[in-house]
Amino acid sequence: xxxxxxxxxxxxxxxxxxxxxxxLRWLARRRGLSFDGYAELWHxxxxxxxxxxxxxxxxxxxxxxxxxxAFVDAPAMPDVxxxxxxxxxxxxxxxxxxxxxxxxxxxxxxxxxxxxxxxTADELRDQVARARHGLSGLGVGRGDRVAAYLPNIPEALxxxxxxxxxxxxxxxxxxxxxxxSVRDRWRQIAPKVLVTVTGYRSGDRLxxxxxxxxxxxxxxxxxxxxxxxxYAGSGVDSALSWNDLLAETDGPAFEPVDFSxxxxxxxxxxxTGLPKPxxxxxxxxxxxxxxxxxxxxxxxxxxxxxxxTTTGWMMWNYLVSGLAVGSALVLFDGNPAHPDFSAxxxxxxxxxxxxxxxxxxxxxxxxxxGLSPWRDLDLSRLRGVGSTGAPLPxxxxxxxxxxxxxxxxxxxxxxxxxxxxxxxxxxxxxxxLLPVVEGEISCRCLGARxxxxxxxxxxxxxxxxxxxxxxxxPSMPVALWGDTDGSRRHxxxxxxxxxxxxxxxxISVTDRGTCVISGRSDATLKRxxxxxxxxxxxxxxxxxxxxxxxLVVHVEGTQVGxxxxxxxxxxxxESALDAPLRERINRALRTALSEHHVPDHIVQxxxxxxxxxxxxxxxxxxxxxxxxEPERVVARGALADPGSLRAFEDAAVRYRTxxxxxxxxxxxxxxx
Numbered sequence: 001x002x003x004x005x006x007x008x009x010x011x012x013x014x015x016x017x018x019x020x021x022x023x024l025r026w027l028a029r030r031r032g033l034s035f036d037g038y039a040e041l042w043h044x045x046x047x048x049x050x051x052x053x054x055x056x057x058x059x060x061x062x063x064x065x066x067x068x069x070a071f072v073d074a075p076a077m078p079d080v081x082x083x084x085x086x087x088x089x090x091x092x093x094x095x096x097x098x099x100x101x102x103x104x105x106x107x108x109x110x111x112x113x114x115x116x117x118x119x120t121a122d123e124l125r126d127q128v129a130r131a132r133h134g135l136s137g138l139g140v141g142r143g144d145r146v147a148a149y150l151p152n153i154p155e156a157l158x159x160x161x162x163x164x165x166x167x168x169x170x171x172x173x174x175x176x177x178x179x180x181s182v183r184d185r186w187r188q189i190a191p192k193v194l195v196t197v198t199g200y201r202s203g204d205r206l207x208x209x210x211x212x213x214x215x216x217x218x219x220x221x222x223x224x225x226x227x228x229x230x231y232a233g234s235g236v237d238s239a240l241s242w243n244d245l246l247a248e249t250d251g252p253a254f255e256p257v258d259f260s261x262x263x264x265x266x267x268x269x270x271x272t273g274l275p276k277p278x279x280x281x282x283x284x285x286x287x288x289x290x291x292x293x294x295x296x297x298x299x300x301x302x303x304x305x306x307x308x309t310t311t312g313w314m315m316w317n318y319l320v321s322g323l324a325v326g327s328a329l330v331l332f333d334g335n336p337a338h339p340d341f342s343a344x345x346x347x348x349x350x351x352x353x354x355x356x357x358x359x360x361x362x363x364x365x366x367x368x369x370g371l372s373p374w375r376d377l378d379l380s381r382l383r384g385v386g387s388t389g390a391p392l393p394x395x396x397x398x399x400x401x402x403x404x405x406x407x408x409x410x411x412x413x414x415x416x417x418x419x420x421x422x423x424x425x426x427x428x429x430x431x432x433l434l435p436v437v438e439g440e441i442s443c444r445c446l447g448a449r450x451x452x453x454x455x456x457x458x459x460x461x462x463x464x465x466x467x468x469x470x471x472x473x474p475s476m477p478v479a480l481w482g483d484t485d486g487s488r489r490h491x492x493x494x495x496x497x498x499x500x501x502x503x504x505x506x507i508s509v510t511d512r513g514t515c516v517i518s519g520r521s522d523a524t525l526k527r528x529x530x531x532x533x534x535x536x537x538x539x540x541x542x543x544x545x546x547x548x549x550x551l552v553v554h555v556e557g558t559q560v561g562x563x564x565x566x567x568x569x570x571x572x573x574e575s576a577l578d579a580p581l582r583e584r585i586n587r588a589l590r591t592a593l594s595e596h597h598v599p600d601h602i603v604q605x606x607x608x609x610x611x612x613x614x615x616x617x618x619x620x621x622x623x624x625x626x627x628x629e630p631e632r633v634v635a636r637g638a639l640a641d642p643g644s645l646r647a648f649e650d651a652a653v654r655y656r657t658x659x660x661x662x663x664x665x666x667x668x669x670x671x672x
Contacts, residue, residue, distance in 0.1 A: 003512065004394060004438035007401045008411055018432040019325075020295040026059050038433045038443060039513055046449035046471050053287065053447065053474065057083070060290045061098070064088040065256040072472070077501060078486075078494050080472040083259040083283055090263050090282040091164035092254035094324045095128060097121050099301035105328060108304070108351055109154040112334030113201040113232050117154055124158070124323075129252040131162035134245035138193055138225045142167035142255060143262070147191035148311065149173055149182065149209075149216065151200050151333035155229045155242060156311050157320055159195055160264065164282065167255040170264040174312035175200055175207070176612050178636065179215035181275075185267050188277045189481050190222035195242070199233020203338030210234045259283030260478045266314055266421045269611045276492060277481035280317075280424055288425045288447075288475035289321035296445060297384060297415065298432050299355055301326035307357030307386065308336055308344050313613040314421040315357065315388065327355075341366050345373035348382060357386030359614045360396060360416070361549075364542065367399035368572075375406035382409075388417040388426065389614045391517045393539030394439030401436075416441045418517045420503065422493070423475045427467070427503070428515045440514040447473055450515070452507050457497050464508045464518055469501035476501065522619050525554040525565060525597075534618060540592045541567065544585055546575035549608040552599065553622040566625065567599035568648070570608050577604040603651060607644040614640070621645075625652050 015021035024041070027033040031051070035041040045052040050071045056062075057071070068086035097106060102122035109117035119127065140146060146163045150156040150172060163170040171189055173182045175197055194217065198210040210233055217223060217236075226239040260281040267275035293299045305322040306329075309315040322329050330351045336344050341362075348356045366373070373379060385400055397414060404411045415430030418441060427450050430442040444450045452465030459465075469476075480489045496502040506518035519534035534552055541550045549570040569585070571577065582602050589597040609617040620634045630649055636642035 003510075003514075004440060005398075006435055007397060007438050008413055008436035010432055010435065011410075014432050018298050019300055020298070020432055023059055023295055027055060030058070031055060038431060042444060042446060042513070045446040049447075049471065053082070056287055056291055060287075060294070062088065062093060062286065062290075064259075068259070077472045077476075077499055078490060080476075081260075082472075082474045086259045086283060087256040088259065088283060088286075089165060089167075089254040089256060090286050091128065091161040093286055094161060094164075094321065095125050095252070097323055097326050099326045106323065107154050107157065108328065108330045110330065110332045110334075110347055110351070111151065111153060111201070112203060112338065113151075119154055124154075125252055126249065127154075127158045127246060128161045128165060130246035130249040131158050132165045132253065133249050134247070135162055135166060135168065135193065138240075138245075140166060140168050140193055142257070143169065144193075145169045145171060145189045145191040145222075145265070146193045146195065147171050147173070147186050147189075147220075149175055149177075149194065149196040149213065150229060150311055151175055151197065151231070152309060152311055152316060152331050153229070153231070153333055154331060155195075156316075157329070157331070160317075160320060164263055165252070165254045167257045167261060169262045169279075171266075172264075172311040172316070174310035174612060175209050175212075176310065176640070177312055178642070179212040179219070180636070182212070182216050183219040185275050185277065186216070186220055188274075189265055191220060192222060193225045193227065194220070194223055195227040195229065196236070197229050197231040197233065198236060199231065200333065201232060203335040205335075206232060208233050210236070257282055262478060264317065265481055266317065266424060268421060269613070269615060276488075278422055279478045279481055280475065281478040284474035284476070284478070285317070285321070285424060286324065288423070288473065289318065290324055291446060292318075292425055292429070293322055293327070294325045296426075296429055296431050297355060297386065298413075299325050299327045303327040303354045304330055304352055304381075305355050305357075306330035306332065306344075306348055306351065306353045308332060308359070308362065309357075310612060313389075314424045315613075317424055319357075336362060337365075341369050341371055342373060342376070345371070345377055345379070349373075349377035349379050352381050354381050355384040355386065356382055357388070357417075359389035360387045360392040361390055361610075361614050363387055363392065363396045363399065366403075367396060368542070368548070372403055372406055374404045379404075379407060380409040382412050384415065385412045386415045386417055388419075390616070391418070391519060391535035392416045393535065393542075395539060395543060397436070397438045418505070418515075422477060422503070423473060425473075425475050427469065428507070428517070437514060440510070440516055443513055444509070444515065450507065450509070452509050453497060453500075457500070461509055461511055464506050464516075466496070466521055467503045467505040467507040467517070468497055469503065520618065525552065534616075536593060537589070537597060540588050540597075541569065541585060544581075544588060546571050546581055547585070548572045551608045551616050551618060551621060553618055553625060555622055555625045564601065565597075565599045567602045568605045568608065568621075569602060570605055577602065603647075605644075605647040607641050609634075609644040609648070610640045612640050617645075621648050624648055627652070 054071045064086040066087035068083035073081040106121045107119040160170045199208045228236045228239045229242040263282045266278045305327040307319045417426035417429040419426035427448045428441045434442045449471040451459040508516045551568045555564045
């Protein structure tokens with residue numbers, strides 16, 4: 001693969017000014033190790049598991065109450081025990097906030113529902129101690145589950161840390177989730193306590209969630225108490241207020257737990273069945289996040305870390321761990337497009353954010369809207385920009401550096417991060433030691449032995465293959481909740497390639513060590529024997545001015561005729577899918593990609609269906625078009641816009657009825 005344009009290069013003194021430079025000096029001083037560049041460091045990190053992970057344990061001064069008897073007791077997956085015998089507590093290490101004075105503001109809570117809220121390090125510790133005391137008074141202890149139906153507000157952060165301090169298990173759903181989606185998740189873990197809001201504002205719209213809260217409570221017989229956070233909306237019968245929960249304290253305390261003791265339960269998207277309840281442990285999450293946030297994102301004391309996320313996305317859990325490296329957190333709850341797409345950038349400027357993370361679709365929307373945040377705002381403190389949630393096209397890379405050229409400050413290091421809820425981290429991303437090349441992810445992350453496998457399970461370089469992890473990582477799931485014999489975990493990750501983690505993404509690893517993610521492997525397009533990734537498809541289609549969003553699926557079967565490539569487009573403003581626009585889309589695909597990429601049908605839809613974390617529903621849409629009942633393949637409550645599926649259901653009915661593509665004259669919700 002030919003390298004694209006170079007967009008950013010490490011400063012000449014990067015080893016002196018970065019945290020990974022300090023780590024390298026520590027390795028030389030304490031371990032007698034030196035490396036000729038990042039590639040050598042990465043290779044050591046994925047071959048000497050004991051050496052690498054124990055070095056992080058020491059470098060970040062993780063001090064367990066009981067030391068480990070080993071670092072890794074078996075180097076092969078899936079049966080790996082990390083740091084057996086060690087007892088520690090995630091919340092204790094996070095709240096230590098190294099290098100931070102007690103009076104330092106460490107949590108900045110911004111929302112469209114109430115006035116900003118700021119907590120110093122000492123105030124945060126006090127609130128966590130109070131919440132711990134209150135939860136203990138409700139009978140919550142080690143192993144009990146606490147459910148949070150909360151936005152991205154300081155109370156959610158306090159609750160997670162209070163649960164962790166008790167050895168209780170935390171689980172959150174954003175209040176945007178519908179009652180059915182929440183029920184499908186929490187029935188699996190049987191929570192003891194629910195902490196909730198009953199409403200929030202999204203832009204200038206008040207969203208009442210009292211009916212959903214009532215339905216959730218009724219669906220969870222395991223609940224013994226409900227706690228309400230005063231935010232917006234009405235009260236809840238027989239509920240304790242958040243202020244009452246925090247009324248008393250007996251000071252901070254932390255329950256020592258095993259390295260693999262459950263910290264929180266995250267969930268797969270739930271768009272194609274019952275969500276997987278993914279259990280993450282105290283030690284694995286702590287060690288992985290220390291590595292990523294300090295060494296890859298270069299975060300530390302004095303930084304302010306903002307990642308636009310909700311509590312229903314793993315990036316919120318990732319954000320929380322910023323405290324563990326001494327960075328202050330900037331939390332935001334609201335509509336990022338209100339009153340326009342500049343809102344998160346304005347927050348970054350006003351809060352003095354030094355690292356701003358968001359999603360690839362948001363960056364592409366900013367590009368499409370013609371924003372110039374560095375020109376219009378003071379982003380002089382911004383050193384890093386992160387993108388995840390979907391592959392970032394080359395045009396997104398280019399936009400960040402073209403836009404930041406308007407700043408007098410040095411351009412930011414852009415990190416395109418790809419990983420997943422299953423590991424609550426990124427497998428591939430950026431690092432201060434390496435340049436940023438347009439359209440390419442800079443590196444495989446330390447400790448993550450990522451390879452591209454061909455169908456026979458052989459590693460390939462410079463060609464697209466299945467993303468696999470061939471050596472274990474400590475943040476791989478401790479378990480799936482309720483999977484007592486491990487069979488569901490094995491089927492989810494290790495069935496395709498025995499002893500190797502199969503992630504479900506297409507990846508290409510270049511001979512330079514950079515990576516390109518091409519989309520989900522289960523959403524692959526295949527035409528004329530050529531395998532096509534969806535990411536490159538979207539980059540071309542959504543570069544057409546009139547196209548706001550798009551979704552492409554390859555449907556095989558008699559319901560729609562054999563081998564049909566179908567493109568659905570959401571258009572901007574009053575644009576219509578007329579013949580000239582169809583031809584421009586087809587010509588763009590034919591020119592930029594190949595004849596194989598030209599769709600058989602282009603259909604206009606009011607909206608492209610996405611999950612609440614912004615992922616397109618390629619596989620569920622493909623199954624609906626092939627004849628599956630929508631309610632069997634999609635949980636609507638997990639969608640950002642539950643009504644967005646309607647046009648696809650109509651298309652499926654038309655095609656199944658007529659066994660051929662609909663004529664352009666037939667009216668429908670979607671225009672073909």
